[in-house]
Amino acid sequence: xxxxxxxxxxxxxxxxxxxxxxxxxxxxxxxxxxxxxxxxxxxxxxxxxxxxxxxxxxxxxxxxxxxxxxxxxxxxxxxxxxxxxxxxxxxxxxxxxxxxxxxxxxxxxxxxxxxxxxxxxxxxxxxxxxxxxxxxxxxxxxxxxxxxxxxxxxxxxxxxxxxxxxxxxxxxxxxxxxxxxxxxxxxxxxxxxxxxxxxxxxxxxxxxxxxxxxxxxxxxxxxxxxxxxxxxxxxxxxxxxxxxxxxxxxxxxxxxxxxxxxxxxxxxxxxxxxxxxxxxxxxxxxxxxxxxxxxxxxxxxxxxxxxxxxxxxxxxxxxxxxxxxxxxxxxxxxxxxxxxxxxxxxxxxxxxxxxxxxxxxxxxxxxxxxxxxxxxxxxxxxxxx
Amino acid sequence: xxxxxxxxxxxxxxxxxxxxxxxxxxxxxxxxxxxxxxxxxxxxxxxxxxxxxxxxxxxxxxxxxxxxxxxxxxxxxxxxxxxxxxxxxxxxxxxxxxxxxxxxxxxxxxxxxxxxxxxxxxxxxxxxxxxxxxxxxxxxxxxxxxxxxxxxxxxxxxxxxxxxxxxxxxxxxxxxxxxxxxxxxxxxxxxxxxxxxxxxxxxxxxxxxxxxxxxxxxxxxxxxxxxxxxxxxxxxxxxxxxxxxxxxxxxxxxxxxxxxxxxxxxxxxxx
Ligand code: SF4
Ligand code: SF4
Numbered sequence: 001x002x003x004x005x006x007x008x009x010x011x012x013x014x015x016x017x018x019x020x021x022x023x024x025x026x027x028x029x030x031x032x033x034x035x036x037x038x039x040x041x042x043x044x045x046x047x048x049x050x051x052x053x054x055x056x057x058x059x060x061x062x063x064x065x066x067x068x069x070x071x072x073x074x075x076x077x078x079x080x081x082x083x084x085x086x087x088x089x090x091x092x093x094x095x096x097x098x099x100x101x102x103x104x105x106x107x108x109x110x111x112x113x114x115x116x117x118x119x120x121x122x123x124x125x126x127x128x129x130x131x132x133x134x135x136x137x138x139x140x141x142x143x144x145x146x147x148x149x150x151x152x153x154x155x156x157x158x159x160x161x162x163x164x165x166x167x168x169x170x171x172x173x174x175x176x177x178x179x180x181x182x183x184x185x186x187x188x189x190x191x192x193x194x195x196x197x198x199x200x201x202x203x204x205x206x207x208x209x210x211x212x213x214x215x216x217x218x219x220x221x222x223x224x225x226x227x228x229x230x231x232x233x234x235x236x237x238x239x240x241x242x243x244x245x246x247x248x249x250x251x252x253x254x255x256x257x258x259x260x261x262x263x264x265x266x267x268x269x270x271x272x273x274x275x276x277x278x279x280x281x282x283x284x285x286x287x288x289x290x291x292x293x294x295x296x297x298x299x300x301x302x303x304x305x306x307x308x309x310x311x312x313x314x315x316x317x318x319x320x321x322x323x324x325x326x327x328x329x330x331x332x333x334x335x336x337x338x339x340x341x342x343x344x345x346x347x348x349x350x351x352x353x354x355x356x357x358x359x360x361x362x363x364x365x366x367x368x369x370x371x372x373x374x375x376x377x378x379x380x381x382x383x384x385x
Numbered sequence: 386x387x388x389x390x391x392x393x394x395x396x397x398x399x400x401x402x403x404x405x406x407x408x409x410x411x412x413x414x415x416x417x418x419x420x421x422x423x424x425x426x427x428x429x430x431x432x433x434x435x436x437x438x439x440x441x442x443x444x445x446x447x448x449x450x451x452x453x454x455x456x457x458x459x460x461x462x463x464x465x466x467x468x469x470x471x472x473x474x475x476x477x478x479x480x481x482x483x484x485x486x487x488x489x490x491x492x493x494x495x496x497x498x499x500x501x502x503x504x505x506x507x508x509x510x511x512x513x514x515x516x517x518x519x520x521x522x523x524x525x526x527x528x529x530x531x532x533x534x535x536x537x538x539x540x541x542x543x544x545x546x547x548x549x550x551x552x553x554x555x556x557x558x559x560x561x562x563x564x565x566x567x568x569x570x571x572x573x574x575x576x577x578x579x580x581x582x583x584x585x586x587x588x589x590x591x592x593x594x595x596x597x598x599x600x601x602x603x604x605x606x607x608x609x610x611x612x613x614x615x616x617x618x619x620x621x622x623x624x625x626x627x628x629x630x631x632x633x634x635x636x637x638x639x640x641x642x643x644x645x646x647x648x649x650x651x652x653x654x655x656x
Contacts, residue, residue, distance in 0.1 A: 015421030015441075027419030028534045031503055032441060035526035038424035042439025042522060046428050063447060063614035064430040066437065069519040073510040090640070097644035106648075133508020133528025137488075140507045144489035148623045151511045152487035194637030205629035206622045207514035208481065213622060216629035224636035228643065243651050250647040258639070339514070346611050354618030355596025358625055362618040363593050364585075364610055 013037070042070075053275070054341055062342040069208055069339045074131055079332035081127040082200040083325050085158065086227025087234065088120035089197030092165050094231065094251060096190020099183055107172070109244045114169035114186060116234065117193075121162035128158075150203040157196040164189035198224030204335060210276045210348050211338035212331075218265035219331070225262055226324045228255025229296065233320035236303075236313050245307060252320065256300040263293055263327065273351050275344040279334035289334065292327035295319045394497035395540065396601035397549060397557055398565040399471055400572055401613070402457075402584065404556035406446055406469040410548035411435060414444040417536065417547035437614075438472055440524035443533040444548050445472045447613055455607065457581040470604065470613045471548070471557055474499065474520045474533035475588060478598030479621040482512035482521050482532075490530075497562075497601055498535035506530055517597065517619040535601075562601065572605060583607045587615060596620030 015037040018025060034040075043066060050065030095113035098106050129138045141155035164185045171182025201223035205216035212219075232252025235244070270277035279285045302316035338344050348354060355361050415422070420441045428434050431448035438445045449468035458466045480499045483491040490505035491512060501512075501521070508528040512521045521532040536546035544550070549559035558565060569586055576584040584607050587593060588600030597619050610617045 015423070016419055017422075018419060025419055027417060028536070028538055029418035029420035029441065029443075029531065032421060032524060032529075032531060033527040034421045037421060039526045040421065040423040040439055040441035040522075040524050041426060041436075042423065042442055042445075043426075043428075043436030046430070046436050047426065061609060061611045063449070063612070064428075064433075066430075066614060067519065068614055068616055070437075070439075070513045070516065070522050072514040073523045073525075074514075093640055094644045094648070097641070097648040100645070101648050131510070133510065133523055133525075133530075134506070137505075137507035140488040140490070140505060141509070143505070144487070146484075146487060146489070148484040148626075149487045149511065150626065150629075151485065151509060155487055190641075194641055195633055197640060198633055198636050202626065202629040202633050203511075204514075206485065206626040207511075208517040208519075208619075208622055209514055212514075213625060216625055217632050220629055220633035221636045221639075224633070224640055228640060246651045247647045250650065251643060254643040254647070335514075342611075342614070345616055349616055349618035352618075354616065355594070355620035355624070356618055358596070358620065360595055362595060364587070364617045 051341070053278070053343060060343060060346065062346070066342065067340045068342050068345045071336055071339045072207070072209065073133075074332070077127040077130045079329045080325075081124055081131075082223065082328040082332070083227075083230060084120050084127060085124040085154075085200060086197055086223060086324070086328075087230050088117045088124055088161065088165070089193040090227045090231035090255075091117035091120065092161055092186075092189040092193030093197065094247075095165075095168070096187050096193070098247065099186050099190075105241075106243065106247075108240070109247070110186070111169065111172035112238075114165055114172055114189075116231075117165040117189065118162060118169050121158060121165060124158060125162070150199060150206050154196075154199050154203060157192055157199065161189050161192045161196055164192065197227045198222075204331065207335075208345075209335045209339045210273070210341075210344035211270055211279055212335045214273065214276050214348065214353065215266045215269045218262055218269050221262035222259065222266050222327070222331075225255050225258035226327050228252065229259050229299070229320045230324040231255075232303075233299070233317040233324070236317035236320075242307075245313075249303060249307060253300065253303055256296055256303065256320065259296050259323070259327075260293070260300065263289075263296070273344070273348045273353060275341060275347045276338065278341065278344070279337040280330070283337060285330050285333035285337055288326050288330035292323050292330055295323035295326060299323055392495045393561040393563070394601065395535065395559065396476060396497070396562055396565060396603070397473065397535075397546075397559055398569050398589075398603060398605070399473070400556050400558070400569075400605045401468065401470040402576065402581070402605060402607060403554045404446070404469040404471060405554055406432065406448055406467070407553060408435075408446050409551045409553060410444045410471050410557055411442070411446060413547040413551035414533075415442075417539070418443065418534070438474065438520050438522075438533070440522040440527070440531040443473065443531075446470070447472055449608075449612055456583050457576070457579060457607075468608060468612065469556075470606070471552075472613070472615075473548070473602050474535075475518055475597070475603075476533075476535060476601035477621070478591070478600070479596075479623070481515040481517055481597070481621045481623065482530075484621060484623045485511045485515035487511060494535075494537060496535065496537075496540050498537065498540075500534055500537055501530055501532060503529055503531075515622055517616055517621065562599075565603075569603070569605060576605075576607075581607060594619055596624060 168186035
């Protein structure tokens with residue numbers, strides 16, 4: 001007996017309305033898995049009133065206030081990854097520097113730093129995989145080597161630094177030649193760590209999201225500095241000897257100062273187009289951003305107190321960690337908000353910060369082609385403003 | 386394929402001035418590609434309940450309904466005008482999605498189109514944030530990124546894409562790039578001759594969209610790009626990324642300097 005179409009709940013519910021008894025599912029989109037039909041609606045929240053600033057005016061048209069861009073699909077594990085991989089990178093770099101001193105007394109410190117680096121790498125890997133739509137295919141990341149893709153570069157750097165730090169950590173206290181192998185691996189890890197620590201900034205800079213793209217000259221500094229703060233905070237809580245404390249503190253004070261300076265630079269970059277800077281000043285992302293800055297200031301002030309004031313050290317470490325996390329979450333959230341605001345994209349490009357920034361801009365910006373001639377936009381007739 | 390006989394570059398020329406907003410392209414695309422529907426939402430945005438192209442919607446007809454007068458449109462009472470545009474993946478010459486994809490899932494085909502291989506994509510979502518046109522999207526319950534394939538399967542079988550085939554007004558024309566360009570230039574001259582001097586071609590050449598290069602799917606428009614939800618000066622993010630890498634290099638070296646200073650200064654101090 002042939003099954004009737006309406007008796008086949010799967011065929012009815014996947015939104016394709018193809019009767020498997022009559023049609024074969026071989027189309028380009030037939031493999032697309034459907035659990036909830038509404039999942040793929042490309043404009044979630046469209047029936048909600050768009051935010052006031054997204055509404056079109058004659059001078060600044062939009063398409064019913066709808067966003068131009070797709071929002072980044074990344075989940076919370078991604079900003080936490082920004083924090084974790086920064087920690088791994090900074091630990092790898094500092095471990096290399098301390099190894100270079102050749103000081104035997106600092107050897108346990110080197111070993112601890114290497115273990116911090118490799119365990120943060122492991123957690124980072126987990127956080128990244130959790131965000132994939134198809135986690136079982138995570139190894140596809142190492143299928144190609146693509147310099148145009150910071151994500152590809154990041155995957156390779158993560159693979160490299162986890163291997164090097166892993167070898168270095170395991171061989172930290174090995175005898176003779178093996179120890180030298182471990183140190184060599186440690187130096188290799190330190191070299192990879194230099195770009196790795198803040199590469200997630202480049203990762204977000206290399207997108208169409210206005211606030212991310214606009215801060216490409218400053219965000220890498222912020223992410224690197226904030227990772228230094230993260231590491232020193234962790235060490236301030238756990239470091240053992242006085243000398244370790246002091247190294248961690250100097251590293252951290254420099255990191256905190258750089259963090260504050262570069263967060264100003266990020267704001268300055270974003271503020272060149274008011275709509276682009278909006279998410280750093282307003283809403284949840286704005287609150288996180290401001291909280292991050294305030295905690296970084298407090299953490300810096302406390303870390304300048306004499307080292308023997310123990311409560312200050314602890315408070316500074318806790319605030320430093322919270323500041324780093326908050327800042328990275330803020331940047332992530334700001335990107336989401338920014339991608340939803342069509343004016344951010346349009347204003348930026350109209351202000352000459354689209355393709356015009358890297359070569360010549362589109363003829364759309366100033367002129368239209370009329371009868372083979374380019375004429376200024378305001379001389380064209382019609383509703384163009 | 387012999388090097389002497391390359392497959393010509395293919396693409397779409399979409400003349401928005403003849404589009405009647407029938408959405409046959411949307412329907413044909415869903416049917417041929419066996420894409421699921423994505424729910425039935427009433428938006429109140431003119432007759433547009435689709436809103437965007439997305440993971441399961443590879444063609445989208447925009448409806449711009451406004452109380453203003455446009456060249457070449459006569460209104461009965463008062464000022465009123467319609468614009469329709471069937472939007473699609475642009476199959477950019479410098480495709481942001483392709484340059485961002487870390488798995489090599491996105492490839493350039495022999496037809497010069499940009500194609501996502503569903504058996505390779507691991508759903509990292511980087512292409513989604515990279516596309517300056519907001520085209521490609523990841524489907525949450527499927528986990529992978531999807532977009533228009535320029536009907537790769539049909540092209541392989543010497544057929545034209547389903548949307549172009551079905552378009553009753555030939556607003557969507559499919560063909561070799563050279564042919565499409567001359568067709569577009571001709572149509573533009575015709576419109577200018579009729580007094581629609583606002584008409585222009587969006588994305589036909591690198592002069593119009595220098596940031597992404599020529600778009601293999603280009604458009605004839607009569608108002609600013611923003612009106613159709615198109616970016617006025619799109620750019621492939623990769624073109625700007627060198628500034629970020631430079632900043633990162635300086636930041637990394639700065640961190641190295643701080644680490645060395647911290648490590649060595651304390652050693653000296655304790656002696
Ligand atoms: S329009 Fe977007 S999805 Fe299509 S080829 Fe260009 S960058 Fe890729
Ligand atoms: S989601 Fe898939 S197609 Fe898009 S960049 Fe990641 S691996 Fe490539």
